[in-house]
Amino acid sequence: MPQIIIADDHPMVRGALALAVESAFDQPEILECAHLAGVTQLLESIGAADLLLLDLRMPGVDGFEGLVRIRSQFPATPVVVISALEDPRLVREALALGAMGFIPKSTPRAEIVAALSLVAAGGTYRPDDLALAEPAPDPKGQAADDDFLQRVLTLTPQQRRVLQLLGTGKLNKEIAYDLDIAETTVKAHVSSILHKLRVYSRTQAVVMAGRLHLDSFADVAEG
Amino acid sequence: MPQIIIADDHPMVRGALALAVESAFDQPEILECAHLAGVTQLLESIGAADLLLLDLRMPGVDGFEGLVRIRSQFPATPVVVISALEDPRLVREALALGAMGFIPKSTPRAEIVAALSLVAAGGTYRPDDLALAEPAPDPKGQAADDDFLQRVLTLTPQQRRVLQLLGTGKLNKEIAYDLDIAETTVKAHVSSILHKLRVYSRTQAVVMAGRLHLDSFADVAEG
């Protein structure tokens, strides 16, 4: 009897997802959470779930922070990210951070079911149209940014988690606590990250990385 | 014979501004630049101009960096910021950084002329409708951000310039060079900034401050 956790602060969304889960699994035990703390508690009590459907934005979560935390604390639990947005960059980022799938809320029910089955079978899912459409190059001047993006993609999963926490302004000590590793290890990761991104301070790394998430909206432009 | 510098990378815009300048001043000497380096060179050779119309985005400038540099290197030259955007936050920020005015490119010619005259007379200009409309509170959840904004507003002008450069990931040493002050002084400013913003590292300050500029677009939302 598979245990599936649905974490979303919107009851309606939880309901819709629950239906999909019931279609995709055989007699699932569905556990619902409205906030991240609940997810953590649940996972601590049951050890690991067979699947976690995690909304990107919830009380206590903003962006990928929740994903990062869950993935590092409970690596055994596969996570599928649920989101209202479907920016290719977000999709890539989520998968890079260890998510097994990315399901936009606009996805038709039938496809959600298929996606969940796919993940349950060990696959990874992302919206079809975006899957290959993403490498479409912008004629504009985002060459430099794409260079940087390429470098970000050379980071290892753990390094991405560290970068993610760097982006919240945390100290090495805090990052170490969050990921439950030694501060020395964090330093090693940070050092490696700085080299790979070709910057010379954590602040620069944060500034550069921050832009990647903004560029989606930056076309509101200027001139 | 007043010397006015028009700095914008777009020839058409320079032309339009030149017309306005000719209406607002008596026999002005108009100097045009397409990039920031040209402005610096010009100012170095003539010492100071009577007015500088500075576009926010130009080759060599991204955001307020150019304004900050010019203001610190040539404090005697009054600067009016030209921009395609007119986000109230940008307006406030520009004025806080020492600009004597903020003119959106959508402003009608007649009003541009009036604005330039106003600044020439020692006043400061900003778009009317925004002037008082800005304090309109968003019902959403940007309470925390506004708290932070309040704190940013307690920073002194020089401290804002430092914060601006912090946001580019620069080291204290580099900031000192850019503003032509001692590194010790930069440290003093940074220390003060961290206290006022109630954060405990430059990286956090950058992260928080960075959000202020994004919130304008953040309503593309999530959920």
Add this chain to the structure above:
DNA sequence: GTGCCAATTGTACTTTGGTACAAGGGTAGT
């Protein structure tokens, strides 16, 4: 003038941040 404050700088000190080098354990592929 007196007082307030921004800005500047210095000295001295503590804490973070970051690098370099070395090393053990785990996993996956050849």
Add this chain to the structure above:
DNA sequence: ACTACCCTTGTACCAAAGTACAATTGGCAC
């Protein structure tokens, strides 16, 4: 078995960041 890579940690060291205290200058207001 061997290689390669990731993750982990430690030690040691140097640079950058931040704090605390003290002092000078200059502008502005009362």
